[in-house]
Amino acid sequence: MSTSCHEATALLLERSLDDLADEDAGRLDAHLASCADCRELAPSVDRGLEDWATVSTKPAPAGSWERLRAGLGDEAPAQAARVVLVCTFCHGPLARAEAAYCASCLAPSHVDCFLTHGRCPAPGCEETEIVRPRAPAQPVTKRGGRVLPALFAAFAASAGVAAAFTVFQRDLRTVPVEDTPRPTRIPERVTEPLPPPTSPPPAPVAPAPPPAPIAPPTAATAPAPADPVGGLSELGLRIQGANFGVDRTDPRTKPHRVSFTADGRTALLLREKTAILYSVERSAIVGTWPLPENGVGELGEDGSAVLLGTEGTAKLVPSGTIHRLDDDANASGMVYLAAKRRVLLAQMGSARLYDLDSGRMIDSFKVGGRLVSASPDGLAVLLDPDLSVIDIGTPRVMPDLGEKAEPNKTFAETPDLSVASSTGALRVLTGGPDGRLVVHDLEARTRLGLVGHTGDVLGVAIGPGGRLGASVGLDRTVRLWDLEQGTALAALDLQRVNALRNDWPCAVAFFAGEAQLAVGMASGTMLRLEFDRPVVASASESDERKYRSAVRIVETRDESRYGVARTLLSEIAEDSRFHTSARRYLEWIDLDEKTRAARGAYRKGDFEAARKFFLVALGSANLDTETRAGLEKQLALWERVATAYDEGVKLRGEDKHDEAATAFRLVLWLEKDADNAYRTRAEKALGEIEPGRR
Amino acid sequence: MVDSASRCDDRGLAMLARGSRADRENALHALHERMKDEVFGFLSRLLRDEALAEDALQETFLNVYGSFDRFEPGQPFRPWVFKIARNAALMSLRKRKKDERLETQAARPDEVRGDPSGEAVATEARVRVREALERLPDETRALLLQRHVLAMKVTDLAESFSCTERTVRNRLHDAASAFAGTLLERRTP
Numbered sequence: 001m002s003t004s005c006h007e008a009t010a011l012l013l014e015r016s017l018d019d020l021a022d023e024d025a026g027r028l029d030a031h032l033a034s035c036a037d038c039r040e041l042a043p044s045v046d047r048g049l050e051d052w053a054t055v056s057t058k059p060a061p062a063g064s065w066e067r068l069r070a071g072l073g074d075e076a077p078a079q080a081a082r083v084v085l086v087c088t089f090c091h092g093p094l095a096r097a098e099a100a101y102c103a104s105c106l107a108p109s110h111v112d113c114f115l116t117h118g119r120c121p122a123p124g125c126e127e128t129e130i131v132r133p134r135a136p137a138q139p140v141t142k143r144g145g146r147v148l149p150a151l152f153a154a155f156a157a158s159a160g161v162a163a164a165f166t167v168f169q170r171d172l173r174t175v176p177v178e179d180t181p182r183p184t185r186i187p188e189r190v191t192e193p194l195p196p197p198t199s200p201p202p203a204p205v206a207p208a209p210p211p212a213p214i215a216p217p218t219a220a221t222a223p224a225p226a227d228p229v230g231g232l233s234e235l236g237l238r239i240q241g242a243n244f245g246v247d248r249t250d251p252r253t254k255p256h257r258v259s260f261t262a263d264g265r266t267a268l269l270l271r272e273k274t275a276i277l278y279s280v281e282r283s284a285i286v287g288t289w290p291l292p293e294n295g296v297g298e299l300g301e302d303g304s305a306v307l308l309g310t311e312g313t314a315k316l317v318p319s320g321t322i323h324r325l326d327d328d329a330n331a332s333g334m335v336y337l338a339a340k341r342r343v344l345l346a347q348m349g350s351a352r353l354y355d356l357d358s359g360r361m362i363d364s365f366k367v368g369g370r371l372v373s374a375s376p377d378g379l380a381v382l383l384d385p386d387l388s389v390i391d392i393g394t395p396r397v398m399p400d401l402g403e404k405a406e407p408n409k410t411f412a413e414t415p416d417l418s419v420a421s422s423t424g425a426l427r428v429l430t431g432g433p434d435g436r437l438v439v440h441d442l443e444a445r446t447r448l449g450l451v452g453h454t455g456d457v458l459g460v461a462i463g464p465g466g467r468l469g470a471s472v473g474l475d476r477t478v479r480l481w482d483l484e485q486g487t488a489l490a491a492l493d494l495q496r497v498n499a500l501r502n503d504w505p506c507a508v509a510f511f512a513g514e515a516q517l518a519v520g521m522a523s524g525t526m527l528r529l530e531f532d533r534p535v536v537a538s539a540s541e542s543d544e545r546k547y548r549s550a551v552r553i554v555e556t557r558d559e560s561r562y563g564v565a566r567t568l569l570s571e572i573a574e575d576s577r578f579h580t581s582a583r584r585y586l587e588w589i590d591l592d593e594k595t596r597a598a599r600g601a602y603r604k605g606d607f608e609a610a611r612k613f614f615l616v617a618l619g620s621a622n623l624d625t626e627t628r629a630g631l632e633k634q635l636a637l638w639e640r641v642a643t644a645y646d647e648g649v650k651l652r653g654e655d656k657h658d659e660a661a662t663a664f665r666l667v668l669w670l671e672k673d674a675d676n677a678y679r680t681r682a683e684k685a686l687g688e689i690e691p692g693r694r
Numbered sequence: 695m696v697d698s699a700s701r702c703d704d705r706g707l708a709m710l711a712r713g714s715r716a717d718r719e720n721a722l723h724a725l726h727e728r729m730k731d732e733v734f735g736f737l738s739r740l741l742r743d744e745a746l747a748e749d750a751l752q753e754t755f756l757n758v759y760g761s762f763d764r765f766e767p768g769q770p771f772r773p774w775v776f777k778i779a780r781n782a783a784l785m786s787l788r789k790r791k792k793d794e795r796l797e798t799q800a801a802r803p804d805e806v807r808g809d810p811s812g813e814a815v816a817t818e819a820r821v822r823v824r825e826a827l828e829r830l831p832d833e834t835r836a837l838l839l840q841r842h843v844l845a846m847k848v849t850d851l852a853e854s855f856s857c858t859e860r861t862v863r864n865r866l867h868d869a870a871s872a873f874a875g876t877l878l879e880r881r882t883p
Contacts, residue, residue, distance in 0.1 A: 009874035010867075017842055019866055041819060048823025053739075053843045060734035061748055065726055068755050072719065446788055446832055451857055484788075485781065 004031055008038045012045040088121060089113035103129040106496060257506070258520030259299055260461070264511030266303035267520055275307050277317055278526060280511060280518045283625050287318045296331055300338030306356070308334060314343065314356065325354045326361055335373065335380045337392050344380050344392055351382055353395050363395050373428075381428055389426075389442065427483055429469050431457025437471055439483045448486040452479050459507040463514040470517055472505035478519055478529065492529065500525070515580075546571055547578040554585055559596065562589050591617055595631070605677030607642035611635065641670050645678050648685060661689045708771075711762035722759045725771060730755075732844065733779050739839055740783045740832065750786050754779040773846065773854035780836045780854070787832050826877040834869045841866065 011028040014020045020028070032039045085094040088107040100111045102120040104127035111130065114120075120127040257270040260280070269276040275297050277286040291297060292309030299305045307315045312325035331345035341356040353362045367388035373381050378392040389398045426442040435453035437460070440446075455474030462469050462483065469481040480490040494500045500521065507520035517529040546568040553565040566589055569582040576582075598613035614635050618628065648663030667682035711721040733754060737747035757778045765774060827838065840846045840854065852859045 006871075006874050006878055009877055010870035013870040013873050014866070017838070017866065017870075019841075019863070019870075044819030044823050048820040049827070049842060051820055052824045052827045053839075058734070058738065058744070060730035060751060064730060064734075064748070064751060065723065068722075068726060068752055069719075071752060071756055072722075072759060441788060446784065448784075448833070484785070 005035060005038055008032065008035065009041065009045070012038070012042055013049070016046050016049045087113055089117055100130040100132045102127050103131050104496070106131075258459075258522075258524075259507055260509030260518055260520065261299050261303055262301055262509070263464070264461075264509035264516070264518040266299060267507070267509075267518065267526060268297055268299045268305050269520065269524055270297050271524070275305070275317070276524075277303075277305055279303075280509075280526060280528065283526075289315070289317050296334050298334040298336045300336040302338040304336075304338055306334065306336045306343060308343075308345075312359070316356070323356050323359055325356075325359045327352060327354065333382075335392070337378050337380075340378065340393060342392055342395075344390065346382050351380075351390065353390075353392060365390055365397050367397060379426065387428065387440065387442075427462060427466060427469075429460040429462055429471070429483070431460045431471055431473070433457075435473065435475070437481075439469065439481075439486065448483075450481050450486060450488070452481075452488050452491065453477065459505065459520070461509045461517075463510045465514060468510070468514050470508045470510065472508045472519060474504060476500075476504050478505060478508065478517065480517075543572045543576040543578055547576075547582055550582070550585060554589060557592070559593070562593065565589060602638055602678075603676040605681065607638055607678075610638060637670065641667055641678050644670065645682055648682065652685065652689065657689050661686055664689070708765060708768075711765060718759065718762055721762070722755060725758065725775065726755050729772070729775055733775065736776065736839055736844060737779060737783050739843065740780070740836055741786060742828075746786055747783075750779070750782045753782040753786070757782060769853065770850065773850040776840060776844065776846070777854040777856070780840070783836070784832055822877060826873055829876050830869065830872055834865075834872060837862075837865055838869055 008028055008031040011020060011024050014024070015028065032042060085099055085108050086092070087094045088102075088109045090110065090113050092110070094108055094110060098110065099108045100114055101108050102114075102122065102125060105120060105122045105125045107120055107122050107125075109130070111132075114130050118128060119125075258267055260267050265279065265281045266286070267278045267280055269278060270291060273291050273293065275289045275291040277288075278284070279286050289307060291307055292313070296308045297305055298308075304319065305317050307317060308325075308331060309315070312327040314323045314325050315321070316323065325343065325345075327345060331347055333346040335344040335346075336342075336356075337344075342362065343354045343356050345352050345354065349366065351365045351367055353364070354360065355362055365388075367382055367386070367390070379398075380390045380392050382388045382390065390396070391398055428440040428442060429437070430440065431437050431453075433456045435451075435455060435457060437450040437453060437457050439448045439450060441448070450469075450471075453471065453473040453475055455476075457471050457473040459472045460469065461471075467482065467484050468489075469483045471479050471481065473479075476494045478492045478494065479488060481487070482489055494503070494505060503521045503523045503525060505519050505527075506522045509518045510516070511518040511528060515530065519527040519529060521527065550565040550568040553561045566586060569586050569589075572578050572582040594613050594617035598610040598617065601607075601613060602610035614631065618631055618635075644663050644666045648660045648667065651657075651660035651663060664682040664686040667678055668686070671679040671682075711718055730751065734747060734751050737750045737754070738744055741747045741750060754775070758775055761778065765771075827835070830838070837851070837855075840851060846854065848859050848862050851862045855862060855865075857865075
């Protein structure tokens with residue numbers, strides 16, 4: 001049957017559905033005039049469609065309302081949370097159309113309020129720019145005026161919580177991205193010196209992480225912020241950044257190809273001629289190895305990786321053992337199953353399975369495969385043109401699980417895929433160009449399109465439970481999906497993070513079960529996202545109340561009430577979804593108390609005492625890398641000041657006034673604008689040495 | 695109250711759906727009375743099983759009741775309800791994926807109605823068309839049912855599928871192409 005007959009048959013159906021375009025009608029008529037088969041078929045399509053439409057048109061069974069009414073029960077239905085915007089500064093109600101958002105942490109506010117104060121009051125944020133939606137958003141009051149007063153009353157005590165909650169809730173909406181107004185930057189910048197924020201900072205939504213644990217003593221000498229993207233805590237998401245020296249601002253830097261193990265603990269980064277094995281769990285590089293030209297690398301499920309070079313050389317890292325496979329073709333995709341020590345190499349039109357130790361080919365399959373991926377139990381999926389499944393353990397092709405490509409469509413454009421079979425339901429998630437994301441249920445033979453991404457989908461992952469999916473794409477968003485329902489659960493726009501604006505995510509994996517996501521950026525930066533999953537987790541009302549009260553205390557940094565916060569946080573039940581965050585807040589309170597004590601001692605000129613407090617903080621707290629680096633940098637600065645001051649005193653005692661003056665001037669320079677004993681003493685000493693100075 | 699609810703337009707029902715528990719039940723009752731036959735017909739065609747369709751009908755309206763809060767006032771109810779019905783049906787199909795009934799019923803088309811003219815060839819062609827339609831993926835069949843049987847406009851389909859009108863047109867085009875592929879595949883000896 002020629003292609004034109006195929007097209008004509010499709011057009012016949014479109015004509016029956018009244019969807020035929022005028023130009024197609026002309027083409028169809030021309031074809032029908034010349035093709036007797038299609039001419040004969042034409043009336044049958046109409047009638048067949050009518051037959052199909054008119055069968056079994058019975059009314060709904062009697063008594064269906066009674067059944068339905070009984071099913072409702074006496075329990076009140078779950079009400080979706082309503083969104084109420086409150087200005088972060090004046091705490092007044094805020095219509096969405098009037099709202100502006102902090103460019104870093106998205107805290108909402110009136111434009112006037114923001115411009116008056118000049119910077120975001122969120123702890124550790126201090127962003128001086130705001131963004132606004134391009135299209136006016138629908139006013140909140142349209143959604144339900146009845147409950148608004150009650151909600152305002154409920155949120156009045158914690159306006160900041162409401163504000164943060166709003167931002168978080170906004171990201172959980174399951175609307176397609178094309179309907180979401182994109183933020184646009186407001187050109188106004190505040191150029192004059194700004195007064196410090198006058199209103200208390202907003203508290204993050206549960207379970208938000210604590211703010212940056214230490215405030216730098218002075219603006220001029222402040223170390224780098226401990227958490228450069230801490231503003232995202234407002235979204236209920238926390239990014240723990242770990243960068244291993246790749247210059248992400250250099251446009252010449254070639255992007256990495258990143259892949260993760262199924263458990264997200266280990267990542268393999270391939271760039272040019274280098275392969276890097278990275279432990280997500282420890283935030284540290286395991287090792288770096290040269291990658292042969294045109295080489296392929298793939299992770300096994302145990303965190304080891306195979307680097308495949310030319311002429312079948314396979315290097316197993318990190319052990320470093322070299323195996324030689326009886327294969328000289330260039331593979332375009334590979335799966336390494338560490339448990340069975342087997343490697344599946346895929347190429348157009350064929351796939352070959354090798355035993356890694358002997359190097360011998362175990363079996364070959366005549367199925368295509370531009371890309372491959374494997375589930376933990378050894379089912380490998382190959383794409384292009386059809387979707388094929390091979391059981392590496394048996395080994396055999398499983399025709400029942402394969403999926404034939406649709407006419408005129410192949411899986412050739414699919415850039416990445418993931419497969420999971422941990423729950424018995426074998427699902428494959430395939431990402432494609434222009435935001436195409438499809439979950440294939442290979443057993444039920446269904447496929448479900450997931451709408452959300454607006455750019456190419458570059459990385460996908462399926463959670464260990466088989467129900468949660470995650471994807472990242474060129475639209476620089478990370479999205480979380482319910483694969484059974486085909487609905488979006490959460491989304492995070494990485495463009496909101498200043499530090500990631502020139503970067504894009506290219507791989508994603510679930511980490512720590514389904515509690516975190518590991519995201520690999522093209523620059524080589526690795527992120528860990530912690531997210532709240534209200535769809536699964538639960539918490540009693542009292543736990544939530546305790547948590548929110550404690551968070552308010554912590555966020556206002558009311559040191560006198562830290563004891564109360566500590567009690568409230570320690571009472572939160574272990575199975576509550578707030579438990580993890582509560583523990584983190586407790587750690588943060590400890591850390592904050594120690595760093596406050598250190599700062600107090602230093603301010604009084606007792607560096608030794610300050611150092612002891614700091615060392616205790618560094619030793620006892622469960623710090624992430626960046627926070628630790630910030631604290632160490634702070635301590636180094638203080639040490640430098642104390643040493644310079646001591647040196648000045650010593651030189652002065654030896655009547656070396658010029659050298660002593662230099663040392664004191666160094667103290668003043670290091671402690672510019674600071675208010676502490678070292679600066680006061682140095683100024684005084686310098687004034688005595690150089691009377692004209694004062 | 696139920697009578698007055700049944701006379702409400704979509705906007706009135708949407709307001710009612712955001713009210714007290716009694717109001718919500720009245721809104722649900724009115725919606726159920728208004729749409730139960732149409733939804734049941736849609737579900738029966740999609741699921742090809744009346745018992746399953748009856749369960750899916752209950753599931754649909756329970757979900758409608760639970761999702762009243764998420765319904766945007768000003769939008770028509772019909773595409774929204776059919777979106778929920780479609781999802782309920784697809785979930786139901788997925789749950790019984792291992793059940794052989796589906797395949798056997800798919801392979802066995804509904805009874806062909808009498809053909810008074812006795813034109814065996816034409817009847818066979820119609821049967822093949824129906825078989826080809828039945829063999830389409832569930833999502834595609836749902837789309838065609840909503841377009842042809844429920845006569846939903848492209849705008850409403852876009853609302854129901856949470857996508858753009860252009861995407862709906864593309865999906866309809868893809869559905870026609872898949873239909874042609876299936877039909878011609880079976881026609882080729």
